Amino acid sequence: MPNTVVMKFGGTSVADAQRIKRAAQRIVAQREAGKRVVAVLSARGHTTDELINAAYEVSAHPDPREMDMLLSTGERQSCALCAMVINDLGHKAISLTGSQAGIVTDTSHTRARIVDVKADRIREALAEDKVVLVAGFQGVSTTKDVTTLGRGGSDTTAVALAAAVKAEVCEIYTDVSGVYSADPRIVPEARKLHTVSFEEMLEMASSGAKVLQLRSVEYARTHGVSLHCRSSFGDAPGTVVVDEEQTVENPLITSVVHSVDEALITLTGVPDRPGAAASIFTALAEAGVNVDTIVQNEPKGDGVVAEVSFTLSTDDLAAAEAALGPIRADLELAGVEVDPDVGKVSIIGAGMRSHPGVAAKVFQVLAEEEINIEIIHTSPIKITTLIRADQVPEAVRALHKAFNLSVEDVQAEGGFAEQSR
Amino acid sequence: MPNTVVMKFGGTSVADAQRIKRAAQRIVAQREAGKRVVAVLSARGHTTDELINAAYEVSAHPDPREMDMLLSTGERQSCALCAMVINDLGHKAISLTGSQAGIVTDTSHTRARIVDVKADRIREALAEDKVVLVAGFQGVSTTKDVTTLGRGGSDTTAVALAAAVKAEVCEIYTDVSGVYSADPRIVPEARKLHTVSFEEMLEMASSGAKVLQLRSVEYARTHGVSLHCRSSFGDAPGTVVVDEEQTVENPLITSVVHSVDEALITLTGVPDRPGAAASIFTALAEAGVNVDTIVQNEPKGDGVVAEVSFTLSTDDLAAAEAALGPIRADLELAGVEVDPDVGKVSIIGAGMRSHPGVAAKVFQVLAEEEINIEIIHTSPIKITTLIRADQVPEAVRALHKAFNLSVEDVQAEGGFAEQSR
Numbered sequence: 071m072p073n074t075v076v077m078k079f080g081g082t083s084v085a086d087a088q089r090i091k092r093a094a095q096r097i098v099a100q101r102e103a104g105k106r107v108v109a110v111l112s113a114r115g116h117t118t119d120e121l122i123n124a125a126y127e128v129s130a131h132p133d134p135r136e137m138d139m140l141l142s143t144g145e146r147q148s149c150a151l152c153a154m155v156i157n158d159l160g161h162k163a164i165s166l167t168g169s170q171a172g173i174v175t176d177t178s179h180t181r182a183r184i185v186d187v188k189a190d191r192i193r194e195a196l197a198e199d200k201v202v203l204v205a206g207f208q209g210v211s212t213t214k215d216v217t218t219l220g221r222g223g224s225d226t227t228a229v230a231l232a233a234a235v236k237a238e239v240c241e242i243y244t245d246v247s248g249v250y251s252a253d254p255r256i257v258p259e260a261r262k263l264h265t266v267s268f269e270e271m272l273e274m275a276s277s278g279a280k281v282l283q284l285r286s287v288e289y290a291r292t293h294g295v296s297l298h299c300r301s302s303f304g305d306a307p308g309t310v311v312v313d314e315e316q317t318v319e320n321p322l323i324t325s326v327v328h329s330v331d332e333a334l335i336t337l338t339g340v341p342d343r344p345g346a347a348a349s350i351f352t353a354l355a356e357a358g359v360n361v362d363t364i365v366q367n368e369p370k371g372d373g374v375v376a377e378v379s380f381t382l383s384t385d386d387l388a389a390a391e392a393a394l395g396p397i398r399a400d401l402e403l404a405g406v407e408v409d410p411d412v413g414k415v416s417i418i419g420a421g422m423r424s425h426p427g428v429a430a431k432v433f434q435v436l437a438e439e440e441i442n443i444e445i446i447h448t449s450p451i452k453i454t455t456l457i458r459a460d461q462v463p464e465a466v467r468a469l470h471k472a473f474n475l476s477v478e479d480v481q482a483e484g485g486f487a488e489q490s491r
Numbered sequence: 492m493p494n495t496v497v498m499k500f501g502g503t504s505v506a507d508a509q510r511i512k513r514a515a516q517r518i519v520a521q522r523e524a525g526k527r528v529v530a531v532l533s534a535r536g537h538t539t540d541e542l543i544n545a546a547y548e549v550s551a552h553p554d555p556r557e558m559d560m561l562l563s564t565g566e567r568q569s570c571a572l573c574a575m576v577i578n579d580l581g582h583k584a585i586s587l588t589g590s591q592a593g594i595v596t597d598t599s600h601t602r603a604r605i606v607d608v609k610a611d612r613i614r615e616a617l618a619e620d621k622v623v624l625v626a627g628f629q630g631v632s633t634t635k636d637v638t639t640l641g642r643g644g645s646d647t648t649a650v651a652l653a654a655a656v657k658a659e660v661c662e663i664y665t666d667v668s669g670v671y672s673a674d675p676r677i678v679p680e681a682r683k684l685h686t687v688s689f690e691e692m693l694e695m696a697s698s699g700a701k702v703l704q705l706r707s708v709e710y711a712r713t714h715g716v717s718l719h720c721r722s723s724f725g726d727a728p729g730t731v732v733v734d735e736e737q738t739v740e741n742p743l744i745t746s747v748v749h750s751v752d753e754a755l756i757t758l759t760g761v762p763d764r765p766g767a768a769a770s771i772f773t774a775l776a777e778a779g780v781n782v783d784t785i786v787q788n789e790p791k792g793d794g795v796v797a798e799v800s801f802t803l804s805t806d807d808l809a810a811a812e813a814a815l816g817p818i819r820a821d822l823e824l825a826g827v828e829v830d831p832d833v834g835k836v837s838i839i840g841a842g843m844r845s846h847p848g849v850a851a852k853v854f855q856v857l858a859e860e861e862i863n864i865e866i867i868h869t870s871p872i873k874i875t876t877l878i879r880a881d882q883v884p885e886a887v888r889a890l891h892k893a894f895n896l897s898v899e900d901v902q903a904e905g906g907f908a909e910q911s912r
Contacts, residue, residue: 125575131579133575143565143568146564151557
């Protein structure tokens with residue numbers, strides 16, 4: 071039986087008739103190379119934004135179930151159009167909705183999670199030598215309603231299907247040619263990474279790298295799906311995401327990742343009693359707010375008030391402020407301060423585990439640039455600093471240069487590794 | 492249990508945010524008047540045309556299955572948006588795809604026929620006091636593919652659901668306020684008809700009246716669904732389509748209906764042997780061409796060639812010409828003449844059955860206008876004339892005036908009835 075490849079095309083890769091044809095040709099090329107192909111497509115270009123605008127034109131708070139019904143149409147259109155082209159190119163193609171493809175989710179509209187993949191219909195179509203096009207970003211809930219997986223959910227669709235059909239690789243085609251050591255728009259000498267480990271990719275996705283959705287990387291790691299991020303506008307290989315044991319040696323630092331879509335909320339006068347923090351973050355979670363880093367200062371005695379700060383995406387800011395209103399009254403907080411002009415810069419590298427002193431160097435580099443660090447957050451393979459949003463580009467450039475990331479194979483000889491020996 | 496009303500809104504009635512809100516308000520008004528409501532919506536404004544254009548941008552001959560997947564998205568968007576508004580207005584609403592609504596069709600993509608309506612999910616939602624919005628024009632085939640019912644198919648969806656849920660009435664909301672004695676754009680004094688019989692409505696729909704799709708009228712008659720055609724932009728009652736026995740007395744002539752989207756094809760040198768006509772019209776039927784009137788001249792002896800003419804919609808002209816190519820060669824026809832500049836004018840009235848002489852008057856009126864009749868076709872309640880397309884407006888005006896159709900209750904006293912006594 072021939073090997074199966076899952077190919078995922080993002081919105082810019084299917085934005086117009088010309089690009090849909092190009093995606094179809096890429097799919098056909100894989101088919102003609104003897105592969106079975108399942109392709110997952112996003113909505114064309116700005117379709118999803120246009121549909122969201124249409125919803126807000128009729129409703130200030132669109133019903134989530136109906137929002138999903140509305141938004142799920144965009145990907146179906148892309149798939150139907152691409153299937154037409156593939157049929158014209160002399161191959162059999164069939165487009166399936168998320169529901170028809172067997173993507174079963176929970177009932178959390180607009181942010182549903184996949185609970186099962188019943189890929190029988192896909193397997194049948196593949197066995198009939200058909201190319202299968204699946205509408206990304208969507209599924210059908212256990213109560214038979216159309217659901218969507220949240221922004222970027224098409225990556226998760228692709229990975230879930232790759233796991234279900236035991237694909238040899240899940241190729242993610244986007245408008246960038248892979249994963250870079252930093253955003254090339256900020257650091258022109260940034261280097262394309264040939265491989266990154268799942269652990270690094272997870273940290274990168276959660277730190278602002280937009281090339282892959284965090285959930286899709288988690289899903290791929292859990293289910294052992296090999297990921298390949300590459301450009302839909304060229305043939306060069308991109309970046310392969312692999313298990314850590316497959317990498318020859320872990321680089322000390324792989325990349326500098328940043329995000330300016332961050333906000334910092336500080337709650338002052340938080341009563342120092344059990345359950346106060348719990349009630350704050352429960353309210354935020356119920357409002358669907360993803361809280362990133364939480365910092366609490368030490369209260370100076372029994373019953374003395376504390377200060378709690380946390381970061382979140384600016385996308386969630388309105389929802390967070392709405393959720394904090396009742397909490398502020400309940401807990402008699404002194405204040406809720408919102409700072410929307412912060413950004414975060416992270417350096418990531420699996421080799422960091424075995425090399426102490428990286429954090430010290432980060433602080434030194436930023437200090438030399440006179441960049442003030444507001445919050446620091448670390449994991450075994452990541453150091454994240456929260457700084458002013460307008461200082462993010464210079465911080466990225468300084469760190470990328472200091473850790474010598476534009477040079478290939480820096481991990482063994484150059485950069486920080488050399489200095490720390 | 493409260494009565495159920497099915498309300499169908501056409502594309503112009505949901506074309507933008509303002510109109511979707513207006514449709515939602517009408518639905519809510521029915522709800523607040525104590526009715527259970529199932530609403531069937533078409534795609535917004537030009538959505539379907541835009542999707543068709545997108546398909547032809549990528550493919551000269553779009554695959555019909557994929558065309559259905561593509562086109563079915565438009566109605567889903569309308570329904571989701573309208574459901575959001577109804578939810579905002581304080582009522583519970585749920586939108587369903589044709590598939591979710593249980594519209595089961597055959598597998599004839601782009602022109603599927605309904606084979607079953609499994610309205611359990613609609614009934615459940617109604618029992619939960621929800622307004623149910625159903626995407627018109629579509630269903631799911633017996634092989635679980637998305638199908639569409641052909642242009643205007645939303646009327647059929649509405650009637651089929653009205654039959655399935657035993658609705659007291661199926662209201663068809665459009666941009667015209669009912670069925671008129673002639674097209675008011677051509678005959679300004681045309682009169683809105685309070686009632687027409689199913690038989691008349693069927694003849695009108697098949698003669699070019701666009702207010703209701705022929706299939707939906709057939710379905711309504713077969714299943715005893717009461718139809719009410721009315722304007723979505725005003726509150727005045729429209730036209731009710733009723734069983735003939737319910738009309739007090741049949742009007743002699745109800746209306747003049749016309750169409751300029753007609754073409755005439757004449758095949759010359761058709762061999763006069765059994766099966767020749769059958770092979771011609773079988774080929775056309777297989778190409779999906781709806782042939783209207785067929786005229787064959789008498790061959791003048793054994794084996795002598797004949798001439799066959801037939802009319803069809805200009806929409807089907809390209810398909811007909813393509814289908815006739817092989818037939819022309821097979822039967823060694825002398826020629827295939829295509830005349831795309833014809834139109835038809837029909838007068839319709841259930842009372843015609845019991846009043847001879849209507850046809851004679853039609854010919855006399857047209858003769859006085861120096862309008863040449865190319866083909867005549869009659870049914871017990873209709874007389875259709877095929878004339879030059881550019882003479883259609885004057886023919887409609889002359890017939891409307893001659894039969895005195897702008898006067899209410901003309902059937903009993905005035906117009907032709909008077910003259911024929």
